[in-house]
Amino acid sequence: MPSCNLHSCNGIRRRLRLHISVAVAWRRQFHGLAGCIASNLQHRIGFLLRELIRMEMQQVRYFLALAKTLNFTRAAAECHVSQPALTRSIKQLEDELGGALIRRERGHSHLTELGRRMLPTLQQCYEAAVSAKAIAKAVHDSDVASINIAVANCVNMAVLAQSVAELARCYPALELKIRRGAASAILDALKDGEVDIAIAGPLSSWERLNMWPLFREQILVAVNVDHRFGRRIPPDIAIAELAGEVFLRRADCELRNDHDRSLAGFVPSIEHEVEMDHDLLALLEANAGVAFLSVTAPGSARVRLLRPDIELSRTISVFAIAGRMNSAAGGLLLSLLRAADWSPFGVSEPV
Numbered sequence: 025m026p027s028c029n030l031h032s033c034n035g036i037r038r039r040l041r042l043h044i045s046v047a048v049a050w051r052r053q054f055h056g057l058a059g060c061i062a063s064n065l066q067h068r069i070g071f072l073l074r075e076l077i078r079m080e081m082q083q084v085r086y087f088l089a090l091a092k093t094l095n096f097t098r099a100a101a102e103c104h105v106s107q108p109a110l111t112r113s114i115k116q117l118e119d120e121l122g123g124a125l126i127r128r129e130r131g132h133s134h135l136t137e138l139g140r141r142m143l144p145t146l147q148q149c150y151e152a153a154v155s156a157k158a159i160a161k162a163v164h165d166s167d168v169a170s171i172n173i174a175v176a177n178c179v180n181m182a183v184l185a186q187s188v189a190e191l192a193r194c195y196p197a198l199e200l201k202i203r204r205g206a207a208s209a210i211l212d213a214l215k216d217g218e219v220d221i222a223i224a225g226p227l228s229s230w231e232r233l234n235m236w237p238l239f240r241e242q243i244l245v246a247v248n249v250d251h252r253f254g255r256r257i258p259p260d261i262a263i264a265e266l267a268g269e270v271f272l273r274r275a276d277c278e279l280r281n282d283h284d285r286s287l288a289g290f291v292p293s294i295e296h297e298v299e300m301d302h303d304l305l306a307l308l309e310a311n312a313g314v315a316f317l318s319v320t321a322p323g324s325a326r327v328r329l330l331r332p333d334i335e336l337s338r339t340i341s342v343f344a345i346a347g348r349m350n351s352a353a354g355g356l357l358l359s360l361l362r363a364a365d366w367s368p369f370g371v372s373e374p375v
Contacts (some may be wrong), residue, residue: 036058083117084150086110090126091143107282144373148363155359170199171353174210176224176275177300179340180320182228183369184223187360195353204300206276212371214217220354222343223361232346238359239366241319243336244329248311254328261330270294277316319370339374 055133089099090110100107118125125139135143171191175181181202188216203219211227213219227233245261247253253261271292276299300303301321308315309326317329318338342361344354 037093044092069228081150081153083113083120084146084153086113086144087125087146088150090114091135093140093167094126094135096128097131138350151359152275152363155356155363160242169202170350171357172201172203173220173357174205174213174219174222176210177204177206177221178224178225178274178318180301180318180322182322183320183340184361185320187364188358190360191353191357194356198353210277210343214343215343217348220344220348220351221357223340224343225338226341227341227343229348234344236343236362237339237341238361238364239369240337240339240374241369241371242331243338245328245332246308246317246321246329247316248308249328250311251288251314251324251328253314253330256328256330259328259330260333262333266314268293270296272307272313273297274301274304274317275299322374341374 043198060143078145086099086103086105089102090096093099093102096107096111100110103110114125121138121142123138125142126135127134127136143287175184188200192200205213207224207227210219210222210224214222214233215230223238227235237288245253245263245266249255253265269292271294273295275297294313296307300309304315304317305322305324307313308317309324316336317327319329320340342358344358
């Protein structure tokens with residue numbers, strides 16, 4: 025990772041540590057003063073720390089708006105500040121990071137190399153801060169919440185469990201309703217207002233559909249360990265070798281066309297169709313055929329994953345209808361999902 029990225033990730037922490045060190049020194053120096061003085065000092069220190077964090081996040085928010093619009097005037101209007109104020113904040117952030125983030129040219133402003141590299145890092149930092157603020161508000165308000173979520177059949181609920189559990193901790197009286205479905209059914213549920221949020225692979229485009237990519241994952245070839253390919257070392261396979269194999273499919277697989285194109289010109293003679301990855305796994309455990317399976321799908325000691333000689337992948341995203349997020353719990357879940365670290369699941373950043 026470039027040193028500038030490391031610098032940016034640690035910038036807030038270093039400044040917070042500095043202020044905390046000063047706070048500790050002040051506390052020791054004035055330890056013997058009257059309690060009212062100590063109380064006032066503690067209040068002042070807390071105020072300074074809050075102001076520091078607010079200023080840091082404000083700079084990041086201005087940069088994200090500028091990166092989206094590539095126009096200082098429009099970015100300032102979007103952030104409800106004057107253009108000089110936004111320009112000063114961007115300059116302060118550039119000084120903090122040690123280089124220019126945007127190159128300002130008449131009619132063709134664009135991010136610098138540093139700006140492009142810092143964009144995903146600062147986006148994640150800002151979303152994490154927004155998520156933390158929402159969590160604090162939810163805990164303080166102790167709201168009773170109800171939220172309807174649609175999860176595609178192709179998405180393993182275990183991947184989402186941590187974010188859902190965090191939401192439930194913030195809303196102890198949360199009433200959560202999760203429905204499963206194919207991509208087309210999920211889009212219809214969003215349009216009809218039956219669900220607040222959906223997590224799925226690619227959905228058909230619609231002008232009011234907002235999409236936030238979460239992660240990108242590989243699609244591998246799954247076989248039983250007792251299959252003739254099951255003990256290969258290294259775990260690689262050419263797609264052409266699958267000719268003549270019985271194929272196991274999900275009936276609503278959003279990547280079916282990609283799978284068919286990858287089969288190197290042959291058409292499987294026998295196919296079995298199921299609706300859920302758990303059913304697919306059961307058939308694989310019974311050595312009833314071979315299948316394409318994502319890296320986040322449910323696993324089994326009886327199933328081996330092989331790397332095909334062509335790249336197959338998909339992007340999992342969270343979807344919501346523009347202007348319709350009227351649930352605080354739904355907004356918090358959206359923030360938690362967008363700020364989550366998905367790397368422990370063996371996936372990569374979306375492209």
